[in-house]
Amino acid sequence: MPRGREGTTLISDSALEPVLAVRNLCVEYTTRAGSVHAVSDVSFDIFPHETLGLVGESGCGKTATCLAILGLLRAPGGKVTGGEVIFRGADLTRLTAKAFRRLRGRDVSMILQESVSALNPVATIGRQIDEAIKVHNRKLPRAERRAAVLELLHQVGIPQPSLRYNRYPHELSGGMRQRVMIAISIANRPSLLIADEPTTALDVTIQAQIVDVLKHVQRQSHASTLLVTHDLGLVSQTADRVIVMYAGSIVETGDVMTIFGSPRHPYTVGLHQSVPRLSGATERLTPIPGQPPSLLGEHTGCPFQPRCFLSRNRRRCLDEAPALREIGTVGHTVACHFAEELNPSTDNHRTASRDG
Amino acid sequence: MDEGTTTVSKANVEVLRLEGIVKHFPISQGVFRRTAGAIRAVDGVDLDIESGETVGLVGESGCGKSTLARLALRVLQPTSGHIVLEGQDITALSSRQMRPYRRNVQMVFQDPYTSLNPGMTVEAIVSEPFRVHRQHMSSTKVAELLRLVGLSPAHRNRYPHEFSGGQRQRIGIARAVALNPRLLILDEPVSALDVSIQAQILNLLMDLQEQLGMTYLMIAHDLAVVRHVSTRVAVMYLGKIVELGPRDEIYARPSHPYTQALLSAVPPESPTERDTRSRIVLQGDPPNPANPPSGCRFRTRCWKAQAICATEEPLLINRGAQHLTACHFADVGSVGPQGTPDQR
Numbered sequence: 001m002p003r004g005r006e007g008t009t010l011i012s013d014s015a016l017e018p019v020l021a022v023r024n025l026c027v028e029y030t031t032r033a034g035s036v037h038a039v040s041d042v043s044f045d046i047f048p049h050e051t052l053g054l055v056g057e058s059g060c061g062k063t064a065t066c067l068a069i070l071g072l073l074r075a076p077g078g079k080v081t082g083g084e085v086i087f088r089g090a091d092l093t094r095l096t097a098k099a100f101r102r103l104r105g106r107d108v109s110m111i112l113q114e115s116v117s118a119l120n121p122v123a124t125i126g127r128q129i130d131e132a133i134k135v136h137n138r139k140l141p142r143a144e145r146r147a148a149v150l151e152l153l154h155q156v157g158i159p160q161p162s163l164r165y166n167r168y169p170h171e172l173s174g175g176m177r178q179r180v181m182i183a184i185s186i187a188n189r190p191s192l193l194i195a196d197e198p199t200t201a202l203d204v205t206i207q208a209q210i211v212d213v214l215k216h217v218q219r220q221s222h223a224s225t226l227l228v229t230h231d232l233g234l235v236s237q238t239a240d241r242v243i244v245m246y247a248g249s250i251v252e253t254g255d256v257m258t259i260f261g262s263p264r265h266p267y268t269v270g271l272h273q274s275v276p277r278l279s280g281a282t283e284r285l286t287p288i289p290g291q292p293p294s295l296l297g298e299h300t301g302c303p304f305q306p307r308c309f310l311s312r313n314r315r316r317c318l319d320e321a322p323a324l325r326e327i328g329t330v331g332h333t334v335a336c337h338f339a340e341e342l343n344p345s346t347d348n349h350r351t352a353s354r355d356g
Numbered sequence: 357m358d359e360g361t362t363t364v365s366k367a368n369v370e371v372l373r374l375e376g377i378v379k380h381f382p383i384s385q386g387v388f389r390r391t392a393g394a395i396r397a398v399d400g401v402d403l404d405i406e407s408g409e410t411v412g413l414v415g416e417s418g419c420g421k422s423t424l425a426r427l428a429l430r431v432l433q434p435t436s437g438h439i440v441l442e443g444q445d446i447t448a449l450s451s452r453q454m455r456p457y458r459r460n461v462q463m464v465f466q467d468p469y470t471s472l473n474p475g476m477t478v479e480a481i482v483s484e485p486f487r488v489h490r491q492h493m494s495s496t497k498v499a500e501l502l503r504l505v506g507l508s509p510a511h512r513n514r515y516p517h518e519f520s521g522g523q524r525q526r527i528g529i530a531r532a533v534a535l536n537p538r539l540l541i542l543d544e545p546v547s548a549l550d551v552s553i554q555a556q557i558l559n560l561l562m563d564l565q566e567q568l569g570m571t572y573l574m575i576a577h578d579l580a581v582v583r584h585v586s587t588r589v590a591v592m593y594l595g596k597i598v599e600l601g602p603r604d605e606i607y608a609r610p611s612h613p614y615t616q617a618l619l620s621a622v623p624p625e626s627p628t629e630r631d632t633r634s635r636i637v638l639q640g641d642p643p644n645p646a647n648p649p650s651g652c653r654f655r656t657r658c659w660k661a662q663a664i665c666a667t668e669e670p671l672l673i674n675r676g677a678q679h680l681t682a683c684h685f686a687d688v689g690s691v692g693p694q695g696t697p698d699q700r
Contacts, residue, residue: 057550057551057552058550173641174417175641176641203416203417203577204416204577204579204618204621204622205416205617205618205621205637205638206416206641207621208621208635208637208638209637209638211623212637230550230551231623232551232625233622233623233624233625234623236623236624236625236626236627236630237623237624237627237630256627257627257628260625260626260627261626261627261628270552271551271552273555274551274552274554274555275551275554275555275580275625276555276558276578276580276581276583276584277580277583277584277625278579278580278583278607278619278622278624278625279607282583282584284559284562285555285558285559285584286555287552287553287554287555287556287559288552288555289556291520291522291523291553292550
């Protein structure tokens with residue numbers, strides 16, 4: 001499995017055709033108070049076999065991005081107002097509802113956070129996985145589908161699959177339900193898996209199990225994964241490349257070593273500093289002051305400026321929204337006018353000094 | 357507050373003592389709701405909390421940590437055992453007799469969205485404890501409280517929906533500290549907040565503890581958060597404390613297999629460690645608390661389990677340095693999570 005861990009493999013990866021290319025995506029929600037710019041001008045690629053981590057806090061636009069990719073934004077108010085999502089040569093934002101139904105669950109599928117609300121409480125788990133297969137393979141005989149379901153249950157580590165087939169979601173624990181969700185999402189061997197906070201609702205020991213299941217199915221199915229989470233620890237353990245979002249825009253991208261070892265956006269640095277650690281001295285945390293901005297209406301300047309320790313109210317931060325630009329190594333981009341002032345060698349953030 | 361030990365040494369006055377606390381919730385069945393067994397949410401817990409310290413209570417969902425907190429508040433009545441608050445046994449007091457003690461133990465809730473009354477202004481919320489205890493609440497006191505938690509006194513006439521999650525949690529904290537309680541129970545105070553806001557609230561809680569000299573019992577599932585604020589840590593599993601000790605002891609030398617597994621399950625902070633670090637991935641889920649395993653409750657998921665674990669329940673024994681473990685095969689000495697066997 002090619003991994004973008006070292007700079008070299010990353011370059012060879014980028015020579016490949018991306019599985020999914022998001023270009024200048026904009027998503028707006030219409031509310032009574034006005035339109036909310038949930039996602040503004042977001043572009044990224046996902047390459048074959050890679051795990052791309054999408055990190056950010058609530059309201060930063062990470063879920064809206066996923067929903068736009070999956071064509072699930074049609075719910076009242078939310079719509080794609082610009083940009084394209086290219087998957088296998090086609091622009092998904094222009095797909096009809098019918099065409100999307102054929103694609104969703106077969107080529108692109110999603111693992112949701114809340115397994116309790118995502119599973120049908122009155123259908124057995126076997127039937128729910130079976131349904132996912134049946135929808136896309138009408139002609140497959142029942143016995144073959146059943147065999148496939150049992151194989152999937154086995155793959156996600158559910159013991160005694162034939163016994164569990166007839167169980168209802170409420171009879172399973174949270175970790176087991178999450179395994180069922182994963183089984184459903186990989187039932188048709190999709191080329192792209194979108195995992196939205198797949199472990200957030202689970203306990204630590206169960207989280208570790210689910211991360212292993214995810215890695216295992218990914219190795220077996222060769223699917224690319226878009227891992228959406230706020231959990232930096234999870235990203236550091238599973239992602240090859242990382243995208244950091246803030247207030248609807250991408251503020252930094254790079255391979256996982258760069259984002260954790262030498263982040264160059266003040267927001268990424270701030271995130272690292274606000275997390276308490278399991279080792280080392282328990283010094284006072286350095287929070288990011290203030291709160292994320294409201295995304296209502298139009299804004300000028302850098303969205304992070306009011307909370308930024310680097311800006312010091314400089315004219316440029318107030319007037320001009322910084323564009324993503326490459327900095328240092330290949331594939332490391334950052335949207336900050338003054339990113340060079342954060343010198344990665346004389347680090348003031350803790351991550352680099354904490355290794356080992 | 358950089359060194360946890362400094363606060364402990366201030367005074368060794370006991371604030372709260374839980375003695376053999378048991379809480380069973382009966383399960384009723386059938387048309388006549390007859391009792392068929394019980395959920396043993398808390399099944400024999402002894403815990404002392406001394407003035408000025410922060411006891412962190414960790415464990416997975418369903419292990420009884422929230423029930424224990426509610427028992428300490430005496431919102432729930434224990435099935436058996438004693439709750440002693442500042443030397444006074446409050447287990448059997450009536451709700452009227454309880455009233456003067458209530459002000460000494462307050463709580464901060466997990467969800468800042470549901471724990472504030474949406475119809476009340478910030479001023480009404482923060483001054484409610486004074487009304488309940490029939491005390492005069494001046495408007496300068498409200499302003500002082502709001503400033504104390506990092507809000508502007510100008511916010512006093514606003515409603516909860518006008519605030520963000522972090523600000524609401526500050527309002528909840530202001531309400532909890534309004535009466536200057538001795539003991540503050542924090543039930544997952546930052547788990548509903550974003551990382552950047554989490555750090556603000558953790559700093560606030562630690563500052564308040566120093567300023568007001570409060571004692572904390574903090575429940576959290578995030579082991580890094582618990583390590584950051586606690587002076588002592590108690591690990592619960594299926595209604596029992598399985599390990600208890602000073603913070604640095606627990607994190608550097610976990611001796612109960614469950615604690616070792618919990619700590620090793622936390623993703624390391626740096627991607628450089630991701631394939632090198634050994635991990636213990638526990639198999640299966642916690643057993644049903646209505647029907648816990650015989651002997652040691654952890655034995656069904658434990659890689660060290662032997663015959664004795666099924667027959668004899670391990671006692672919570674002091675293994676030196678105030679470090680207590682309930683395990684027949686506890687690692688004693690300098691065994692950290694790195695030294696434990698890799699289960700994969």
